[in-house]
Amino acid sequence: MRTVRFLLTGLGNVGVPLLEILQSRASLLLERYRLELLPVGVADSGGAAVSPNGLDLASVLEVKRAKGSVASLPGVGRPGMSGRALVRDVKADLLLEATPTSLKDGQPGLDITRDALMRGMPAVLASKGPLVLGYAELAALSDLESPGRPALRFSGAAGAAMPLVSLGRGDLALGKLGRFEGVLNNTSHLLLCRMAEGKTYEAALAEAQALGIAETDPSLDLDGWDTASKLVILANAVMRVPTTLTDVSVTGIRGVTRAELDAARAKGGQVLLLARGEPLGGGKWEWSVRPTGVDAAHPLSRLGAMEMGAVFRSDLHGVNTIINAEQGARGTGAAMLKDVLEIFPD
Ligand SMILES: NC(=O)C1=CN([C@@H]2O[C@H](COP(=O)(O)OP(=O)(O)OC[C@H]3O[C@@H](n4cnc5c(N)ncnc54)[C@H](OP(=O)(O)O)[C@@H]3O)[C@@H](O)[C@H]2O)C=CC1
Numbered sequence: 093m094r095t096v097r098f099l100l101t102g103l104g105n106v107g108v109p110l111l112e113i114l115q116s117r118a119s120l121l122l123e124r125y126r127l128e129l130l131p132v133g134v135a136d137s138g139g140a141a142v143s144p145n146g147l148d149l150a151s152v153l154e155v156k157r158a159k160g161s162v163a164s165l166p167g168v169g170r171p172g173m174s175g176r177a178l179v180r181d182v183k184a185d186l187l188l189e190a191t192p193t194s195l196k197d198g199q200p201g202l203d204i205t206r207d208a209l210m211r212g213m214p215a216v217l218a219s220k221g222p223l224v225l226g227y228a229e230l231a232a233l234s235d236l237e238s239p240g241r242p243a244l245r246f247s248g249a250a251g252a253a254m255p256l257v258s259l260g261r262g263d264l265a266l267g268k269l270g271r272f273e274g275v276l277n278n279t280s281h282l283l284l285c286r287m288a289e290g291k292t293y294e295a296a297l298a299e300a301q302a303l304g305i306a307e308t309d310p311s312l313d314l315d316g317w318d319t320a321s322k323l324v325i326l327a328n329a330v331m332r333v334p335t336t337l338t339d340v341s342v343t344g345i346r347g348v349t350r351a352e353l354d355a356a357r358a359k360g361g362q363v364l365l366l367a368r369g370e371p372l373g374g375g376k377w378e379w380s381v382r383p384t385g386v387d388a389a390h391p392l393s394r395l396g397a398m399e400m401g402a403v404f405r406s407d408l409h410g411v412n413t414i415i416n417a418e419q420g421a422r423g424t425g426a427a428m429l430k431d432v433l434e435i436f437p438d
């Protein structure tokens with residue numbers, strides 16, 4: 093049996109289900125992969141909890157379900173201890189990062205991830221900020237560009253449970269990729285669908301928040317920036333084109349009218365917040381995110397309210413369309429654990 097001691101920063105809609113999966117699948121991990129994942133440090137906005145022998149998952153989950161901080165846990169709580177201090181001071185084999193995304197400075201995830209990689213600790217990210225603002229730097233610090241450096245994985249950041257990074261980087265290897273299209277943000281898609289059904293914007297956003305899929309700052313969803321972030325991550329990691337947010341033309345869903353929604357539905361399609369990458373030749377691509385009316389012939393035209401999807405076109409592999417129906421953020425936790433299994437293969 094192998095024991096991997098891990099740190100988890102961020103214990104919200106993603107971090108909590110991740111720990112729940114670890115609890116419910118602990119015996120499967122042991123039986124199938126001979127792997128024990130031991131939480132030795134966790135952090136939220138109030139501080140941290142640390143135990144070199146392993147934290148009691150039930151107590152961590154109990155305090156988070158009660159909306160408390162792990163810093164209050166008797167004996168192990170460290171009020172005010174930051175995620176960065178956790179990575180610096182606690183001996184561990186792996187970082188799992190799920191703090192809120194900031195597209196202004198990538199923090200706190202960017203510093204936390206950089207510190208972990210520089211300490212030789214592999215990192216698995218759900219947060220997008222570090223990748224969107226620091227992809228080149230983090231790739232150079234990790235196995236993505238520097239063989240022998242610690243691993244950096246981020247399946248959950250670029251499409252939650254939809255395995256876009258694995259498909260694009262792995263299964264479509266050697267293909268010359270053509271136009272990419274994707275509905276990469278569940279919250280905005282749910283809002284567009286609910287508005288087409290006659291629901292209010294506010295009610296639809298409340299539904300997304302109750303499901304745990306809206307960003308901590310939901311304007312990232314509504315204004316297209318979460319979609320653009322995922323597109324930037326895919327551009328760098330899958331299309332392998334150095335790309336930043338300033339390369340993406342971004343329009344969110346706030347200006348979409350009921351008439352536009354009705355017109356698209358009348359043609360058997362719908363309005364999608366579509367992320368698009370268009371190869372222009374010579375290694376250049378055009379990137380955009382904008383509400384787009386698609387007709388019935390489009391591969392994503394029948395996407396349900398709780399679905400996201402993407403279309404990869406490759407000269408070797410043809411057209412691959414992937415659609416994922418998800419209920420909440422649990423799939424992101426599962427995607428992070430898939431990344432862990434990739435880093436620590438049997
Ligand atoms: N929700 C989803 O479906 C998905 C989310 N993501 C990404 O995953 C990340 C987490 O999302 P989500 O769980 O929904 O967000 P939440 O807002 O639900 O949770 C964020 C967590 O981070 C903690 N936190 C906030 N600031 C700090 C800090 N400075 N140091 C340490 N911990 C901190 C919060 O603490 P406290 O508990 O005290 O508030 C909370 O536990 C985001 O970057 C998001 O973009 C990726 C894919 C899907």
Ligand SMILES: N[C@@H](CC=O)C(=O)O
Binds near residue numbers: 251280
């Ligand atoms: N806010 C995002 C969560 C996953 O990245 C979404 O709604 O898709």
